[in-house]
Amino acid sequence: MRKDNKERIKTRILIILILISVIQIGIHWNMQTQGLPFHFISGIFATNGRAANLDVESLREQYFIPETIMVSISTSHWRLDDRDSQFKKIWGDVRDNYLPSIIKQKPDKVLPKEQWAEITGARCVRIDFDTLWPGDLIYWLAEAKPSDNKGFEGIKSIVITPQMDVNETINTVFIYDENQIYQYQVNIKNEFLVKRYYSNLADEISRKNKPTLRLLSSVSNFSSDKDIFVALNDGKGSAFSTVMAVIPKDIALNRANIENYSIQDNILLEQKESLSANYTDSSRYAMFTDTENLYRLYNDGILEYKYIPSTSSNQDDISAAFKHAVTFIEQRRHLMGDADIFLKSINKKESYYEMKFEYKLEGVSIYYNDIEGVEINSPLIIKANSDRILECRWVIRYISKFDKPTNYNVNFADLLNKQIVSAYPEILDSKDRFFKRIEPGYIFELSDSDSGLLAPSWIISTESKDYFIPLIRKGG
Template sequence: MTTEKNEKLKTGLIVFLVLLSVFQIGIHWSKQSQGLPFNFLSEIFASNGELPTIDVEILKERYFRPEAVIVSIGKNFWKLNEMDERYNKIWEDIRDNYLPVILKKKADAVLPKERWPEIAASRGLKIDFLVNWPGNVVGWFEETSSGDSRSFEGIKSIVIVPEDNVNQTINTVYIYDEKQVCQYQVNIEKDYLPKNYYARLADELTENDIPRQSLLSSYPGFVTDIDIFVPGEEGYNYSSIEVSIP
């Protein structure tokens, strides 16, 4: 009986954390003039006082999605949104293949958060979320029980750097929770995207003449703690003007 009560309490706490995360996302959406997800929340609580039934897959599909998938090489970046097929292809690979593995193992290395800017600027791929998703909630989404093995408290960003391991069957993944950086070496199984897909992504975008972007902080005189992307040099089109002083 005690075990049953503990399980109910645990489930209740997880549901509370999920809803709290959804509210956090809603606040960010509100700032971007998209509004809070009231339609979704009303569906949850429109149960006539009964315990709400939550479809984890629907919740995960609607809300546990990156704000952007960013491909980087040097000071050049490509920011992919949900309209780009690469966005969905990459996110499905990370969500369905990498995260379940990472949630079950300890990090191969834990690095100070000061290393994050250097890692995020590596040639590779970065996944950014609007909020720092709590690790327990991510585990619930992935239907994974991590126990004491998980090394991070949450997930704000994920970076994959293929060049950090020469082995073609292993990808190096970094998880950033705003307090530290956890490094993982993940074996690439047959249902994963090939490592070469990630390694060549920047080259593919360049060959297809996809406009690149730069970080505003890379320009002299601009200092910011957040990533603000602006068009790269080829994206600017200045008109010549003449100025005369009487």
């Protein structure tokens, strides 16, 4: 018995010594790389809770979202965005019911893109995306089976035309991929919205005093390679809040946020213990690095990341690259406040995919103008392949509403004949009548990081320049 007790005591002492040794090694290593010993100990017993493990359904609901839904009768159009209850209802029906059905069947017809204007000129519900979503990415998000048909190459727009088939159990749907148009006859099952919901939607919205829109090319001599819609009768106007966009206080670049690990907790996450910090009070940025990873956080709120080793990995799995990108974002999304982050473009490069993301608040775009003020840029650019994130540049702002919404004048005739004439007459005098965008929204610059109050403006982009004209309050 005594011998057994002695063995137990020895075992316990040995375990305690091993634990003490591990802690001492960790403290020694941590002091060399980070300068503070205590965070290592607390890190053993706690996590930051932000190790996002995103499933496909979460990604689909968070990122696969249209820019707008347009309800049309002939030349009259009404825009829905995610502030409208109909937007969520329609998109939920299309995403969860129509697309899974379409993926399983062959298109009834494949039409030339020249017929797009004719199709969208009928009574229809049109769903437009900010970018052309590649087919392989959509099939992955829809969790398509290998046996599914997968007939389209991508989606830029979807159109539902309820009056093209008199059968109440069938809706005609068109998918546009910027090269051709795919036509489908979709059987309306029990879980679908009834067909008359789509048939009656234009009449319902037209009675709500919502601004009626026209195609820009039909009411002016301006042109565009995309459909730009403008309001000629804006009714009571459109409601916008003043928006606050500031550098999150938890990652403001100062010694206190580094010494109390606030920056490391919010930016480096689970890598915080393995990266060495380099920062001086006179520096514009803090650098965190090891043999593979390099993070730079600048005093203007820009985060840069680079994977240091050279890589020749195959980048062909677009779904894996996309998941790496949005996981990186979601782990740090809390820094963005109430902003929505959406995919603006995705381009295949030689050994990676470049994905550009932009911001919205309650359906309204928040654009970023770089420090030179030359043109609008994407505030979040990620390069990723099938294996990992390779590079990231992220202009981080905590975005939230500052006050209650106020109605503003969005009448295109007033913009053209009053505001543009007085503020930027060169727009009308120029031979450059090709426009990339004319829309209400917000704009922020790096120099706005301290005050950060953004009022709604007209965002006007030609081929050569961007113009920002403040919206006028209704009745103001």
